[in-house]
Amino acid sequence: MSNTDRYTKKKIKSISSETLNGENYSRSDFARSILNYPAMMVPSVQEPIFEKLSEALNNEVSLLDPFMGASNTLVTGMKYGMNVFGQDINPLSVLLSQVKICFYENSELIDAEERLNNLIVSDKSESVEVTFDNIDKWFTKEIQIELSKIYRAVRREPILKTRKFFWVALAETIRLTSNDRTSTFKLHMRPVEEINARQVSAIKTFISISRKNILNISNYINILSQNGCIKKGKYIKNATVLWGDTNIEIRTNKKFNLLVTSPPYGDNQTTVTYGQFSYLPLQWIPIEDIDDTIIFDYLKTTQYIDNKSLGGQINDSDNNITERIFERSRTLKRFVTQFKDNDLKKKAGKVTRFIVDLDNSIDKMLPKMKKDSFLVWTVGNRNVNKKLVRNDLIVKELFASKGVEVFTDLEREILSKRMPGRNNFSNMMSREKIIIFKKTK
Ligand SMILES: C[S@@+](CC[C@H](N)C(=O)[O-])C[C@H]1O[C@@H](n2cnc3c(N)ncnc32)[C@H](O)[C@@H]1O
The missing domain is CATH 1.20.120 (Four Helix Bundle (Hemerythrin (Met), subunit A))
Structure with a gap:
């Protein structure tokens, strides 16, 4: 590890747990509170990491979020004057993100x-x-x-x-x-x-x-202006968001030196139903006003978007695919093979399906990342069949199988992540891991 890397790692490790746990920041600041999109990232987690990594990248940053959701990652990147690009499979996320990255008088x-x-x-x-x-x-x-x-x-x-x-x-x-x-x-x-x-x-x-x-x-745009990020009524760098399925492609030819994302924790149906949440609003918004490159029939059923999202396809995994993903992640194999009962096996099979899609998405992201780029993944574990799915270990193993090693990691407690209480989702996740990888080749 070079001296610069050692210095960056030390700086990241010195971020206090109060900061990471969200005690110093307001959740409703800036453009974050424009629509209550589910599972939004909180600034407390992001800002200190952005600051340190931006410094390590000499303040010349091109940021990618391949699961942009409410685009809070991108909005934070813009505060630091970064070039930003994001995509999401959910048209409502795209609309919301278009508004949040746009300059309005x-x-x-x-x-x-x-x-x-x-x-x-x-x-x-x-x-x-x-x-x-x-x-x-x-x-x-x-x-x-x-x-x-x-x-x-x-x-x-x-x-x-x-x-x-x-x-x-x-x-x-x-x-x-x-x-x-x-x-x-x-x-x-x-x-x-x-x-x-x-x-x-x-x-x-x-x-x-x-x-x-x-x-x-307006408050958010004022902050961008104060930071010198708005000139002549425009954001000084490039900000683009698109509709896109990260399982298929990242829809840009650009290359990035920073990726910050919080991917889903499992298939939408059993974790957060982003699609169902968006179904009624999307009925009332003309598609041509969102993105005319959207090529799927998202209003067909209330489940459509969720079924098209990571891990959403119910078809039983082909044996070869399962074997291949088990080779990449021993933690996944150990988790899935512990169940003998058919019902439990079926539920565990959905975890496999999700991880296969996640792995495939990583394969789409890595070629977009430059040598010596950083990838920041916020990952939560969850319970399936009353057993813990260690998404953090699984993600580390998937990256390792592709020759990308962990640079450092952090842990935070989730104080009041916007998860509805009734499905007990908030009880299932009280800690998140922030894993930072460095792509050295
Ligand atoms: C936890 S949210 C991201 C939160 C976001 N980082 C933020 O700061 O607000 C996860 C997102 O992944 C999206 N997603 C799921 N499957 C996807 C896929 N195949 N391609 C692109 N986005 C997908 C969901 O629609 C959801 O918006």
Whole structure:
């Protein structure tokens, strides 16, 4: 290990556990609170690591997040003036990320807000703009009418980036005004009595969310400006986000010297159902306003996005694939082969399927990383069949099988990660490992 590496490692190891555990930072700062996307990264974890690695890379950083989610990693990278690129399989993540990395003048948003509010309140039409199976189950008639007024008003906005901004506000409005319970990411209807007793207005909710988002994005842009990262109304470096399946490809020809990501912990169905969470909002947002390169039919069923995400395919693993992944990870093999009962075996098989996809995704990422680049993985362990899946060890073994070694690692306790309490997910994960690899070849 070179002296510079030794110095960087020491600096990283000196990050205090209070900082890592999130005691010094506000979770709601900057653009992070624009939409409550599940399982967002917290700044406390990221910022000190960004700072130290940026220094090690002479402050010339190209950052990749191949599972960008709410793009908090990218947004943090932009605070440090990095070139950033992210992709995600979930169209809602893409829309949200497009908004968070975009430069908006405060006045253009305030003008648009006023225009929209005028259109919405003067719209007397009762027609509903969107149809899909079970719309009446998920939205009351009154809410459908109100959402349609908002929908018509946003569609009339001439500038695409402005429409994107307000589609995000609409997405959050839908989360808060549909008949879905917000306590879990899975779609679950509220009890009928509760729906009937609820006093909720989509228009009022939209107006207040739009106002809050304008404030948040403006605060964030002010921080970028103060850091010297905005010149002539533009971010000084390149920031790109795309829809993409990391299991298939990273959709850029660029090369990177830093990768920071927090991949899923398992297949979406049994961990965090990002797809179900996004299903209702996505019904109301025109695909052409998100990304016209999206090539999958994400509105087909409530499960579609989750089934297409890592580990989502249910087909039984082919024996050769299983053998090959077991060769790469002894920890995975030991975990899976301990179960004899058919039901338990089936559940453990889903872990194999997920790790096969994760391994495949790593193969897509590594060629995009330059020599001497760093890869920062935040990984959590979880229980399956009441036994711990050591994702941290598995990930280390997968990287080792590709000749990429651990540079250093850190551990943090999760204080209040935004996981719904009811499915006990938060109980299952109370620690996360931050594993930093260095690609030396
Ligand atoms: C834990 S979140 C990422 C959080 C993010 N780092 C942040 O800071 O907000 C994991 C993301 O992986 C995405 N994902 C799952 N399978 C994927 C795939 N095959 N390709 C791309 N993204 C995928 C999910 O849609 C989800 O948004």
